[in-house]
Amino acid sequence: MENIKQSQKKLEEEKPIGARFEEDQPYVMPGIRRFQFFTNVDDRALTINLNRAAMFGIAAMLAIDVGKAVVNKNPQTIYCYECRACYGTQDKCPVGIAFQAELVVAARVADYNRFLRNGGLKCIRCGNCQSFCVQYLNLPQIFGTMQIQTMEAMRRGKIPKSMVKNAFEKGLINQAFIDEVSEFLTERS
Numbered sequence: 001m002e003n004i005k006q007s008q009k010k011l012e013e014e015k016p017i018g019a020r021f022e023e024d025q026p027y028v029m030p031g032i033r034r035f036q037f038f039t040n041v042d043d044r045a046l047t048i049n050l051n052r053a054a055m056f057g058i059a060a061m062l063a064i065d066v067g068k069a070v071v072n073k074n075p076q077t078i079y080c081y082e083c084r085a086c087y088g089t090q091d092k093c094p095v096g097i098a099f100q101a102e103l104v105v106a107a108r109v110a111d112y113n114r115f116l117r118n119g120g121l122k123c124i125r126c127g128n129c130q131s132f133c134v135q136y137l138n139l140p141q142i143f144g145t146m147q148i149q150t151m152e153a154m155r156r157g158k159i160p161k162s163m164v165k166n167a168f169e170k171g172l173i174n175q176a177f178i179d180e181v182s183e184f185l186t187e188r189s
Ligand code: SF4
Pocket: 089, 092, 093, 094, 095, 096, 097, 100, 122, 123, 124, 125, 126, 127, 128, 129, 130, 139, 140, 143
């Protein structure tokens, strides 16, 4: 015991003044030290640098995910957990949309096909699904923004006619958009 104490004391005496050592760093969370460069942990990957590369990759993907939602002018969609609790809306949705989370994800990445297929242009923005969202996201606002963007993309010819036709034939276009959609399908047929 005395030997251990002596060797600890010796080690402390040998440290350069002001130097930071791994064991001196305060923990901010279990396993995460405040002053380390991104990560010093090498046991998750084969080497420390491989681990860092993996962590940077994850951080870059997250940044892209957030960036897309901001660029697509629907930043609230970042907060969607994709938990699908909103599917509990069921018959409270007056137009029978079954997969609200699909519309949220479609809005995040501006996926017009996914939005149309899941009845995005059928939504009347009543807000009934909002109370089922664990994040209480403003779903009518998210869907409304994506509806405007979808119509705009259709006008600019960015959505293949077959996609719009498919939604039209399945009755997935509501009264507010039906005239313009019919015109679009007639004009280009
Ligand atoms: S806001 Fe749209 S998806 Fe939600 S319940 Fe109303 S019609 Fe259905």
